[in-house]
Amino acid sequence: MIEQDDSDHHGTSVLSRLDAVGLRQGVTVYAGRPSLHAIVTSAGYEERTDAYDWHGLKRGSAEFCLFQYTLAGRGQLSFAGTRHTVLPGQAMLLWFPHDNRYWLARGDRWRHFYLCLAGREVMRAWRAVIARRGPLLHLAEDSPALAAAAEAAIAGMSGSIRDPWTSSALAYRLAMALCAELLGDPGPERRHPAIEAAKRHGRTRFADGLGVSDLARAAGMTRHHFARTFAKAEGNTPSQWLADLRAREATRLLRETELTVAAIGARCGYQDAAYFCRAFRRIVGISPGEFRTSGMY
Numbered sequence: 001m002i003e004q005d006d007s008d009h010h011g012t013s014v015l016s017r018l019d020a021v022g023l024r025q026g027v028t029v030y031a032g033r034p035s036l037h038a039i040v041t042s043a044g045y046e047e048r049t050d051a052y053d054w055h056g057l058k059r060g061s062a063e064f065c066l067f068q069y070t071l072a073g074r075g076q077l078s079f080a081g082t083r084h085t086v087l088p089g090q091a092m093l094l095w096f097p098h099d100n101r102y103w104l105a106r107g108d109r110w111r112h113f114y115l116c117l118a119g120r121e122v123m124r125a126w127r128a129v130i131a132r133r134g135p136l137l138h139l140a141e142d143s144p145a146l147a148a149a150a151e152a153a154i155a156g157m158s159g160s161i162r163d164p165w166t167s168s169a170l171a172y173r174l175a176m177a178l179c180a181e182l183l184g185d186p187g188p189e190r191r192h193p194a195i196e197a198a199k200r201h202g203r204t205r206f207a208d209g210l211g212v213s214d215l216a217r218a219a220g221m222t223r224h225h226f227a228r229t230f231a232k233a234e235g236n237t238p239s240q241w242l243a244d245l246r247a248r249e250a251t252r253l254l255r256e257t258e259l260t261v262a263a264i265g266a267r268c269g270y271q272d273a274a275y276f277c278r279a280f281r282r283i284v285g286i287s288p289g290e291f292r293t294s295g296m297y
Contacts, residue, residue: 043156125175
């Protein structure tokens with residue numbers, strides 16, 4: 001972990017912009033299930049000196065991401081079995097549900113601003129950055145990613161986000177700024193042969209209801225080794241990749257055919273229509289029936 005000076009304030013220009021809005025806890029920007037692939041759902045700017053303790057497995061089943069930037073004081077983070085002290089100048093990136101915990105130690109204070117975001121593309125960016133750089137990132141005062149985060153937080157807290165499209169644009173900007181700043185130029189794509197073999201198998205057999213163990217066998221790996229290798233290569237878990245693959249095929253069939261929802265679910269590897277609807281809603285944000293009649297796609 002990069003050592004940082006635990007000074008009183010970090011990022012004076014960011015702090016001054018936030019001070020103009022004022023300390024605000026938990027401003028909801030978008031309360032519904034996201035039908036877009038990137039969206040800001042809430043924002044806040046707070047200084048905690050009292051009880052403050054969040055566990056990533058106790059925040060419900062909905063998937064979302066957190067960006068939290070420390071301006072003063074310090075917090076504590078436990079991630080993947082390692083404890084970190086979160087210092088000024090560091091951004092904390094987390095996703096949920098996940099086995100993480102962050103809290104304020106007795107006698108400390110913690111001033112930060114934060115964003116909660118949802119959508120598959122935000123989740124994909126968060127996982128890619130965390131897999132490469134870890135959950136704590138040093139962002140300098142002139143960081144484009146920090147500027148994008150501050151802009152989104154200020155817009156959310158000031159009430160200037162009046163539609164999901166603006167919220168989505170701000171979320172995309174932050175996600176792409178983080179990837180550009182922290183992952184760098186990807187250069188020529190280097191593909192893992194075994195992972196590519198598993199993906200080819202998944203693309204041709206996903207309708208058969210195959211799972212992660214089947215993909216691991218196609219890659220010639222144990223399930224555990226395959227899951228770790230896949231996540232490192234793709235920035236995504238194999239189970240999420242399969243779910244996304246099935247959701248893409250389902251959306252195509254909903255647009256291009258008149259098949260029933262149950263028939264489409266079966267063609268995508270779901271024998272239980274109710275389970276298919278739940279899985280589709282979890283990824284896309286609306287039900288298959290709503291997707292078909294929405295006119296948005």
